[in-house]
Amino acid sequence: MLISHSNKFIFIHNYKVAGTSIKDALLPYSSVSKEKSSLSQKLRHLLGNYPKIYSADFPAHINTKELREQLPNTTFQDYYKFGFVRDPWDWQVSLYTYMLKSQKHPQHKFIKKMNSFEEYINWRVNDEVRLQKNVFYDGDECLVDFVGKMETLNSDFSKICNRVEVDASLPHLNRSRSEVSHLKYYNQKTVDLVYEAFLDDIQTFGYKKPVLQH
Secondary structure, three states, X not given: OEEEOOOOEEEOOOOOOOHHHHHHHHHHHOOOOOOOOOHHHHHHHHHOOOOOOOHHHOOOOOXXXXXXXXXXXXXXXXXXXXXXXOOHHHHHHHHHHHHHHOOOOOOHHHHHOXXXXXXXXXXXXXXXXXXXXXXXEEOOEEOOOEEEEHHHHHHHHHHHHHHHOOOOOOOOOOOOOOOOOHHHHOOHHHHHHHHHHOHHHXXXXXXXXXXXXX
16 A cells, blocks of 8 residues: 555555556655655655655555545545556466465465465365455445556556656566466366456456467
8 A cells, every 4th residue: 555645646555466566656756654754745744734644554455445444534535546456367377476486475385385276276266265356345336546457557557647647657576477378377177266256356347257278
């Protein structure tokens, strides 16, 4: 999560959807913390021009419903809120490869013991389904102003920058795998399992079940 008082926006960080790159690009506009904010931001907080609310006050991946409960109503309503989602099949490959790669991830050892991606998908859909919709919605109510897509990341990010009047470009950080197509990880069984488990995300954000070519 990242909040900017100077440009009145809030970035909701959905995990493994270019969030590190987005936060890095927008960091100069953020009220990071009392200690790390710029001198001009510190003065504005001190003089009461900015509310004493900092990005570091909240969990990195706080969802919008929880954030609404913790922010003053005027701040939540007045600030432009946005985040990004990702094709559920691609998202699961990104999560899987990231957990395998990152030894600091709390589930690294657990995932590493699995014999295959199919075993991971079976565990995911049966034991730990986490919908992207829940990051931005309260039931069927969308709580943010804009939900961009990983598939159109650069154009959607440009729209956001224009809307909040910032001059920023995206680096590419935290890459967890090579450019191999995510569908290479799938067979028809795992494609169907993701479809059934993440149908709410698929319908909400307009994704379609992929057709395998192999």
